[in-house]
């Protein structure tokens with residue numbers, strides 16, 4: 001019954017896409033996520049499920065192909081890494097504005113510019129705070145394991161269609177490249193539904209469907225924005241996901257997501273062995289963010305350290321959540337460097353406990 | 356109203372129901388309205404209103420979705436061929452068209468145009484070449500002629516510093532993925548009939564799945580060119596047509 005495999009993160013992601021009943025994938029090669037399209041091409045999903053896989057001429061074209069397919073009510077997705085995601089930003093803003101569902105995967109590498117091909121979390125702001133133009137939000141899922149990557153493909157499509165909103169999986173080069181044991185879910189049938197908002201060809205007796213993000217009157221555009229904001233509040237109410245580890249008796253708290261959370265967990269265990277009561281909160285959704293949970297823990301702990309593979313991005317959200325109640329500091333390695341548990345423990349002792 | 360006044364036996368022409376009754380925003384004298392009408396008539400005559408999906412990107416025709424009574428998507432500037440690719444790939448049985456200006460198709464969207472045509476996406480591209488950026492107020496386009504004045508070439512296009520006008524249609528015709536490529540106009544009754552025949556052929560070819568069809572329509576932009584509609588059509592004949600000669604550029608070899 002259970003289907004267990006040892007798989008690379010990027011390949012597991014691609015397999016999950018086929019199994020989630022995705023209708024179309026459009027992408028462009030970039031390290032460290034090219035295995036996604038390579039795996040899809042090798043698997044030939046056109047044969048397996050009828051899924052379309054196309055290598056586009058650019059990330060720009062790929063996201064606009066997603067836009068076209070998503071407008072048809074189809075489960076469409078793309079994946080890339082940081083520089084490619086920057087190129088997709090105009091398209092992502094259009095998709096959010098037109099309220100279409102789709103899945104975008106960012107296997108983050110170090111930046112800015114061409115940066116490095118090594119893992120990073122420096123696209124947190126881009127994913128969570130906008131990136132493209134206009135007041136829009138992506139639902140952002142942050143896996144820490146290959147298993148979660150697989151599960152979030154399914155969850156991502158579900159949330160995208162539930163809210164008619166683009167969903168981003170914010171992964172990184174570690175999760176994309178490492179091999180882990182993974183339990184695969186069963187093949188789901190591709191949907192044959194034709195949502196009423198989709199361009200499927202005008203049906204007799206109904207108005208023609210228009211997919212657009214354009215409003216010439218500012219009064220109308222404000223209404224669109226208000227509708228979007230109401231949707232985002234609804235998402236904040238329903239979809240916050242996070243994990244807490246050893247926070248019950250914690251006097252200090254780590255906050256970290258994705259790969260950084262795994263390394264931080266090790267640092268937490270080392271601290272515990274030394275008698276330091278520290279817990280870990282790992283956001284699994286970065287939008288919506290677990291502000292409330294962190295705020296509550298701030299009543300209990302004496303200080304909080306965020307650990308990120310960037311120069312300090314999520315720490316701003318933790319400070320918002322904590323609202324000055326306790327000290328919040330950031331420890332990060334970046335540019336493709338990965339922190340080790342020793343230096344995280346050291347940072348806790350220096351910046352929070354001793355500081 | 357007209358139905359009450361005109362006896363059915365005397366009715367010789369009727370607006371196609373594939374066009375909505377919305378009042379068009381196009382400038383009087385502009386070719387967009389005519390190009391819309393013949394495309395809508397083709398969809399009507401072929402009986403494919405329920406199987407057609409259109410894509411209109413940013414440009415004067417950004418609101419085309421208000422006028423065509425078919426399902427439509429508004430695309431970002433230059434990206435219509437990619438959007439249409441996404442649509443046609445998930446709906447290989449449907450008819451998909453894009454409707455793009457010259458700035459859109461031959462400047463910001465050059466890569467999407469070339470690659471959609473090179474892959475031989477089975478879509479129809481209607482390309483309105485008015486030699487100028489109409490929507491944003493008359494700036495130089497990739498198709499602006501040498502010496503032609505625009506708001507960003509106020510002393511006329513200087514080839515040395517501003518580059519050459521681009522014959523993208525001839526370029527597309529070179530690609531193995533393109534199937535039928537033609538250049539038409541809609542400024543006289545005769546040319547309208549010819550252009551409509553070309554669009555119909557191109558639309559019908561989609562069912563063969565043999566590649567991309569591109570119909571360029573050399574059109575005027577009387578407001579952008581700062582001329583009356585009559586002057587603009589005359590100027591177009593005398594200046595645009597010699598550089599952008601009308602006629603088929605690539606015809607299927609059966």
Ligand SMILES: Cc1ncc(C[n+]2csc(CCOP(=O)(O)OP(=O)(O)O)c2C)c(N)n1
Nearest residue numbers: 413414415432456457458459487488489490
């Ligand atoms: C990314 C982006 N750049 C620029 C613009 C502004 N813009 C809108 S339409 C247009 C030019 C359109 O010209 P053309 O494609 O020739 O169509 P026309 O308006 O002449 O029909 C420009 C530059 C935009 N909307 N998006």
